[in-house]
Amino acid sequence: MSHLLSVDALSFSYGFQKRKFFKNVVGNPALVDVSFELAEGESLGIVGESGSGKSTLARLLLRLLQPNQGQILYRSQDAFSKAYKRRDYAKCVQLIFQDPLSSLNPRRTVLQTLMEVLVFHQKSAPKKNIQAQAINLLSEVGLNESSSAHYPHELSGGQRQRLAIARALAVRPELLVADEVVSALDVSVQAQIIQLIQTLLKEHELSLIFISHDLAVVQQLTSTTLVMFQGRIVEILPSEKLDQARHPYTQSLLKAIPVLDPRQRRTHSMCLDREVSLSGCPFLSRCNISSTRCQDDIPPLINIGKNQKIACWNAE
Ligand SMILES: Nc1ncnc2c1ncn2[C@@H]1O[C@H](COP(=O)(O)OP(=O)(O)OP(=O)(O)O)[C@@H](O)[C@H]1O
Ligand SMILES: [Mg+2]
Structure with a gap:
């Protein structure tokens, strides 16, 4: 079976420098020999304590960082090959952050934010059509049309996260990478956003990489769980069988669930x-x-x- 995503022996160090005639500067290793696969339509949860390399992995998956070693294959094609244009890759893989306020333009209203992305990817589409698509996206993520004139700082945390999800969906990606998207929200809003992600996964047949500290949320949302410790994968197992985890670190994470x-x-x-x-x-x-x-x-x-x-x- 061909995979949507294959990560092969990926290593990354902050501060790593490749030198021609001298020894390479090793830097601070954040990922060491990470390999895993993601099938089409699969949802993968990534858990691990702070500093275990989850966000670094997300940045590499989004091509925001270059690996020092190893490769990422997207639909069997090297994600970092020069032939793979950044815009084409961004159409396939989209990221949602924990703090949408930092990634949203404070000078753009909700509608402008969505229209900007749509125009970027559909240069020749008429403005009316773009606006209709933006309004459609708002309803898909459960935002009222009345909020379309609001600026990001005028939205609640949950509404902002909905806008960030809508912006990611605007390019109709195949894979969504969500990095701690519900961690900063209170429990009831968290549940609504999780339900929204579940609905969108089904409706758009999306694949998902969901990064979280919270094993309970990962278990609810994903089919496979990948556990990281100090930049390495220590265990991969079906999320429904988390209680059968064998690695002592995964077991200790399970015991830490309140x-x-x-x-x-x-x-x-x-x-x-x-x-x-x-x-x-x-x-x-x-x-x-x-x-x-x-x-x-x-x-x-x-x-x-x-x-x-x-x-x-x-x-x-
Ligand atoms: N920009 C950076 N420069 C140097 N080191 C960094 C940088 N970003 C992260 N690191 C280091 O890389 C390692 C992995 O960090 P990363 O942010 O990927 O962890 P994380 O699992 O996402 O943690 P958290 O759960 O707190 O978000 C840590 O040791 C961190 O200090
Ligand atoms: Mg992180």
Whole structure:
């Protein structure tokens, strides 16, 4: 089966410099040997603690950063090849940020924001047609036509996120990358935005990469979960089988999900914010199932059953 997206041995360091006659400057590694695939129509959740490289991966997927090693294939074509024009790639893959206020132009009204994108991608379309499409987009994301004259600062957080989603949808992308899009919203608005994304995925047969700290949201919205730790993938598994996670880091994330009922409250056997190991498995200093092998060798990501991969020497 051909995949919509194939990420192969992707590595990226901030500050990396390739030098001709001297040793390369290594910089600060944010992604190390990341490989995964996304089928058409699939929704993939990416979870991991702060600094685990989720947004860096999103920026690479959007071609905002260039990898130091490895490649990204979109429909079997190298996403970074010169033949692949930025505009053509942007028509396929769109990003939504956590903070739409920073990515929306404060001088453009809601309608102008949407029309600007539509005009950019449909240069010859008549203005009336563009306006009709913009109004149609507003209703698709549940914004009132009355809000079309508002500026971004006049909208609520939820409305702004709806506008950011509408702007991403304006080019009719195939893949949506959502980076912490509901993290800054209160719980009820969060639920509405999640429901909106679910509806849009079905209606437009979109593929989704959903980045979040919140395992519960990822489980609700995605079919596959990818868990990152210190720039590496430590586990990939079906979201509906998260309770069968085998990597000790994924298990500790699951235990960290708050439970309201005090009788069901879980106990932590592992501290999540302890320092990182300098050699061997990056999870070593926090791990409660480690062995001597873990001190010397970094475990590779291997298949352990249907649709489940794990990077751990001792999880069998
Ligand atoms: N512009 C930058 N310059 C240098 N280092 C950076 C830059 N952006 C991120 N980093 C570093 O790269 C690593 C990964 O950061 P990234 O933002 O991808 O993590 P994240 O998983 O998205 O975290 P969060 O959940 O807090 O958003 C971190 O160590 C971070 O300090
Ligand atoms: Mg981030």
